[in-house]
Each structure stands twice: as structure tokens, then as C-alpha cells.
Amino acid sequence: MAHAEPLLQVRGLGARFTREGVTSRVVKGISFDIAPGEAVGFVGESGCGKSVTARAILRLAPEGSSLQLDGAIHYRGQDLLQLPEAQMRDIRGRRIAMVFQDPMSSLNPVMSVGAQIDDMVRRHTGASAQAARKRTVDLLRLVGIRDPARRVDDYPHQFSGGMRQRVMIAMAVSCEPDLLIADEPTTALDVTVQAQILRLLMRLRRELGMALMLITHDFGVIAGMVERVYVMLDGEIVESGPVDTLFAAPRHAYTRALLDAVPRLDSATRPA
Amino acid sequence: MTAPTAPLLSVQDLSVVFPARRGKGPVQAVDKVSFDIRSGETLGLVGESGSGKTTTGRAILQLQPVSGGSVQLLGRELTTLPRGELRQMRRHMQFVLQNPYSSLNPRMSVGATLTEPLRVHRSVPEAQMPQRVAELLTYVGLDPDVVRRYPHEFSGGQRQRIVIARALAVNPDFVVCDEPVSALDVRTQAQIVALLRSLQERLGLSYLFIAHDLAMVRHVAHRVAVMFGGQIVELGTAQQVFESPAHPYTRTLLDAVPVPDPALQRERLALAPSELDFHAHRDSGETCRFGEHHASTGTRHWHRIGPGHGVSCRFWPPEPQR
Numbered sequence: 123m124a125h126a127e128p129l130l131q132v133r134g135l136g137a138r139f140t141r142e143g144v145t146s147r148v149v150k151g152i153s154f155d156i157a158p159g160e161a162v163g164f165v166g167e168s169g170c171g172k173s174v175t176a177r178a179i180l181r182l183a184p185e186g187s188s189l190q191l192d193g194a195i196h197y198r199g200q201d202l203l204q205l206p207e208a209q210m211r212d213i214r215g216r217r218i219a220m221v222f223q224d225p226m227s228s229l230n231p232v233m234s235v236g237a238q239i240d241d242m243v244r245r246h247t248g249a250s251a252q253a254a255r256k257r258t259v260d261l262l263r264l265v266g267i268r269d270p271a272r273r274v275d276d277y278p279h280q281f282s283g284g285m286r287q288r289v290m291i292a293m294a295v296s297c298e299p300d301l302l303i304a305d306e307p308t309t310a311l312d313v314t315v316q317a318q319i320l321r322l323l324m325r326l327r328r329e330l331g332m333a334l335m336l337i338t339h340d341f342g343v344i345a346g347m348v349e350r351v352y353v354m355l356d357g358e359i360v361e362s363g364p365v366d367t368l369f370a371a372p373r374h375a376y377t378r379a380l381l382d383a384v385p386r387l388d389s390a391t392r393p394a
Numbered sequence: 395m396t397a398p399t400a401p402l403l404s405v406q407d408l409s410v411v412f413p414a415r416r417g418k419g420p421v422q423a424v425d426k427v428s429f430d431i432r433s434g435e436t437l438g439l440v441g442e443s444g445s446g447k448t449t450t451g452r453a454i455l456q457l458q459p460v461s462g463g464s465v466q467l468l469g470r471e472l473t474t475l476p477r478g479e480l481r482q483m484r485r486h487m488q489f490v491l492q493n494p495y496s497s498l499n500p501r502m503s504v505g506a507t508l509t510e511p512l513r514v515h516r517s518v519p520e521a522q523m524p525q526r527v528a529e530l531l532t533y534v535g536l537d538p539d540v541v542r543r544y545p546h547e548f549s550g551g552q553r554q555r556i557v558i559a560r561a562l563a564v565n566p567d568f569v570v571c572d573e574p575v576s577a578l579d580v581r582t583q584a585q586i587v588a589l590l591r592s593l594q595e596r597l598g599l600s601y602l603f604i605a606h607d608l609a610m611v612r613h614v615a616h617r618v619a620v621m622f623g624g625q626i627v628e629l630g631t632a633q634q635v636f637e638s639p640a641h642p643y644t645r646t647l648l649d650a651v652p653v654p655d656p657a658l659q660r661e662r663l664a665l666a667p668s669e670l671d672f673h674a675h676r677d678s679g680e681t682c683r684f685g686e687h688h689a690s691t692g693t694r695h696w697h698r699i700g701p702g703h704g705v706s707c708r709f710w711p712p713e714p715q716r
């Protein structure tokens with residue numbers, strides 16, 4: 123991929139995690155690029171550091187822990203790791219947004235989804251209440267919520283898991299970010315709903331021209347969604363490359379082992 | 395193909411109704427489900443959340459009150475069995491659940507975890523218990539020396555091995571595995587599935603393997619039942635269901651499974667419906683698509699389309715207008 127200027131250029135990123143007084147090094151000096159509008163996948167098993175890498179970009183510590191970061195994350199000519207927190211808040215959600223696996227825990231259960239999106243829109247754009255509401259309804263329509271003008275006043279529990287994830291995506295793209303980070307966005311969803319959400323992410327990426335960083339343990343999910351893949355193991359990137367090449371001819375033994383372990387829909391069944 | 399012997403497990407018109415609560419009417423979670431499982435056979439039960447597959451498994455094990463139908467294990471009717479006799483039957487049927495973190499007592503050592511079912515069912519004399527525990531651990535590929543260790547000292551895959559060993563302790567004939575690998579990493583999943591298969595071959599176990607991962611089920615199951623809305627919509631051999639799916643819901647499920655092949659998966663995603671709503675397809679009460687008028691004949695909404703392959707005429711989308 124010959125992109126002149128990467129949108130995000132990560133160099134020697136390290137992350138240490140302190141929880142209950144115990145420090146562990148979970149990301150060990152990794153480097154990668156994401157070009158404007160590009161979709162990049164991060165794949166690996168639990169504990170490989172892929173989620174922490176995503177959070178590191180936004181400097182978000184996982185709950186109940188603190189995060190120490192080193193290296194550099196260049197974004198539009200600035201190093202996000204050197205940025206004062208106030209400026210970082212401006213980047214978060216506005217320029218770089220994130221959706222997580224579990225939409226229920228990211229939504230406020232006692233606030234209508236419309237009010238939550240309104241808040242987000244107003245905070246980032248300073249729009250009037252009326253303008254924000256109009257934008258919120260447009261966003262819900264954009265992510266495929268039917269009858270958005272009516273659903274806007276519903277509460278999270280009135281939505282199915284897939285619809286809640288659509289709401290989270292609406293919030294994430296409300297400021298038309300340059301980069302959307304999606305951390306296992308469909309892992310908790312049923313397979314038919316997963317396909318719908320993946321399609322939605324593809325469409326939004328195209329329509330809004332944003333880059334996508336997709337984090338998942340599922341090689342099937344990665345396969346259809348991204349242009350390049352980074353394989354992580356134990357806090358390091360062990361292999362990276364264009365998605366077609368990496369799947370067709372994995373070079374690292376670990377990548378091969380992971381691909382071999384994926385059950386195939388088209389292989390032989392057990393005779394009855 | 396059909397063995398002359400009676401099936402190990404026979405489920406007929408099994409129904410479970412959750413009673414009405416807080417302004418919501420009663421819910422028919424399982425609606426006249428029927429299937430057999432032979433000795434040494436795995437039936438995969440697939441469907442999405444809310445389809446009733448977990449409730450079906452629980453109802454078979456009598457862990458869930460049954461509102462109708464019959465469950466026969468080893469020729470004995472379980473739904474009407476007195477409690478004392480049901481307790482005795484429990485040693486023939488065990489279950490392995492999804493989360494190996496919550497299904498083990500953190501304060502019980504591996505040895506105590508495995509000894510408990512032996513004591514409850516008095517399956518071996520006290521003096522032989524350590525030997526039996528060691529044997530169980532060997533079955534599941536763990537070192538017998540781990541008896542003094544506690545669940546937190548093990549990885550997710552190892553814990554699931556302990557859960558499987560506990561299920562095997564009483565020498566069951568039938569095990570309900572409810573999403574036994576979905577909380578595990580892909581390599582660990584493959585190992586646990588291989589273990590379940592080798593135990594089946596070695597001990598002649600029968601499994602009801604409940605899962606949402608269709609690719610996994612393809613590798614595990616001899617026959618597959620697809621559930622939707624509390625009903626089985628298709629049932630056949632794994633080959634029939636995966637290679638010639640007949641019900642539109644089965645096809646939708648299969649089409650939605652992501653495949654680890656970039657070119658193919660991009661194509662599949664592009665074809666995925668942006669929304670699907672099978673609930674919208676109400677049955678008209680008229681002649682079904684197989685030409686039967688069930689309302690007048692009183693027959694089941696079930697149609698044989700091949701040897702051992704059946705499909706429901708319910709939940710089909712309306713036929714395109716001509």
C-alpha cells in the first residue's frame with residue numbers, strides 16, 4: 123500500500139499495566155502504521171496485548187488499573203503520548219473514536235439513547251439542543267435503526283444487542299472521526315447480527331472515509347473486513363502483511379497455528 | 395444406518411413454557427421439540443440466542459420444569475420420575491457448561507472437585523477414590539499430580555478439562571455440552587473439541603452439543619438440529635444440513651458464518667442482508683408450502699425431505715409475488 127502520509131504512525135509502543143500493585147508489561151515496543159481510510163486488523167489470542175494497544179492510542183486505562191506508555195504515537199504531526207490530557211480529550215471521540223465488545227456496559231441504562239447521543243454531539247460540536255437532536259436522529263438512521271425519530275427516546279434495554287451496538291457505532295461516528303477503533307465489536311453478537319454489523323462498519327468506512335482498526339480473535343471476521351493484518355503474540359507483532367497474502371501464505375509458525383485451528387465450514391463432517 | 399436398538403435418548407414433543415411475569419405473557423421457550431440420540435452419537439443443536447437451545451438442554455436434564463412432552467433416557471421416562479429415582483438417573487446424564495471460570499468452586503481443590511460426585515453417587519469405594527481421580531485426570535490429559543491445586547492456578551482450557559473430568563466421574567452415558575468452548579481461544583477450542591471426540595470414542599459417550607458456532611458443530615456433530623423460535627426447523631445428518639440446507643433460516647445462518655478466506659469472505663459479507671426479520675413471517679393457517687393443510691389434518695409442521703432429513707414448514711418467508 124503506497125500511502126504517502128500515514129494517518130497514525132506508532133513507533134516502539136510499550137505498555138505497562140498496574141493493577142493491585144502488580145505491574146506487567148503487556149505491549150513490548152511495537153510499531154505499525156495506519157493510512158488514511160485504510161482498514162487494518164489486529165488479531166491474536168486473549169492476553170496478547172491487542173486490546174491494550176487499542177486503548178493505548180486513546181490513552182485509556184482498562185478499568186481498575188493504570189497504564190504506563192512509552193514510545194511514540196504520531197497522529198497528524200503530533201505525538202499523542204506527549205499531548206496534555208486536555209488536548210487528548212479533544213482527540214478522543216472526535217478524531218479517534220472507539221467501540222467496544224459489550225454495548226450494554228458502555229451505555230447508561232437510565233438515559234434514553236437519544237439523550238446520550240445528544241450529549242456526545244453537543245460536547246463535541248457545541249450544537250444547540252434542537253440541532254443536536256436532529257443530528258442524533260440522522261445518526262440513528264445512518265446506522266440502520268428503523269423509525270429513528272420514534273426510537274430516539276427509547277432506553278438501552280429496549281434495544282436488542284445488535285441494535286445497541288448500532289447505537290454505540292452511531293455515537294462513535296457522530297463527529298466523523300478519522301479513525302474508528304473497533305475492539306471485538308461483534309464477539310457478543312449472534313452470527314447473523316454479526317454479519318449485519320460488519321456490513322455496517324464497511325459502509326460507514328466508505329461513506330465517511332474513515333480508517334478502521336479492527337481488533338478480533340476471529341480470523342473469519344478479519345478476512346472480509348481489512349486490507350492489512352497484524353498478528354500479535356505476547357505483546358509483540360509477530361507477523362504483518364496484506365490480508366490476502368497473510369491468509370494464503372502465513373510466514374510465522376504462530377500465524378499458521380492459529381489459522382490451522384480455525385474450524386472450517388467447508389471441511390468434512392462426521393458420518394452419521 | 396438405523397440401528398435396531400432403541401436410541402439412548404428419545405425426546406418427544408418437549409415443551410417448556412416460562413410463566414407470565416411483570417406484565418409479560420407466558421413465553422413458549424421450547425415448542426414441541428423431538429429428536430433421538432443414539433449411543434456414541436453427537437447431536438449438534440444450533441441456533442441463536444433466545445432460540446431455546448439452552449432451555450432444551452436443561453429440560454432434558456430435568457433442571458428446568460417441563461410443560462409437556464416426554465424425555466426417555468435408557469428407556470426410562472424422566473419427566474414423571476419421582477425425585478429419588480431421578481437422582482439415581484443423574485449419574486447417567488451430566489453437563490459441561492460454557493464458562494469454566496464460574497462452573498468450578500474456587501475454594502475446592504481439583505481432588506475435592508472430582509471426589510464429590512463419586513461420593514454423592516457412591517460410585518466407587520472410599521479407598522479407591524484417589525485412584526479413580528487420577529484416572530479421570532489422565533482421561534482429560536492432565537497430570538494426576540494436580541489434585542492439590544485450585545482452579546485459579548489453571549488456564550481456561552485446563553479448567554474446562556477439569557469440568558469435563560468432573561462430568562465423567564460418575565461414568566455417564568449422556569453429556570449435554572452447552573457452548574463448551576465458546577469462552578476459549580481458538581487453539582484451545584480445537585484441543586477441547588479433540589478431547590471430547592476422543593472421550594466419546596473411548597467411553598462410548600453420547601453428546602448433545604449446543605453451540606452457536608456452526609463451523610465448530612460441523613466438526614463435532616454426526617447429526618444437527620437447527621432451532622429457531624423454540625422449534626426445530628431442520629434436522630438431519632451434518633452432511634445434509636451443511637451441504638444441502640433446506641430451511642431458509644438454516645441457509646441464513648450458514649451464509650452469515652465468517653470464513654477465514656479473504657476473497658470469499660468479502661463476497662459473503664457483500665451479500666449479507668442488512669437486516670433480517672424471520673419473526674415477521676406468520677403462518678397463514680392455510681395450505682403449507684409442502685401442500686399440507688395442517689389445521690385440518692392435525693399433523694405436525696414437519697416434512698421429511700430425505701432419509702433422516704426433515705424440515706419444518708414454519709417460519710418461511712412469504713414466497714415472492716408473481
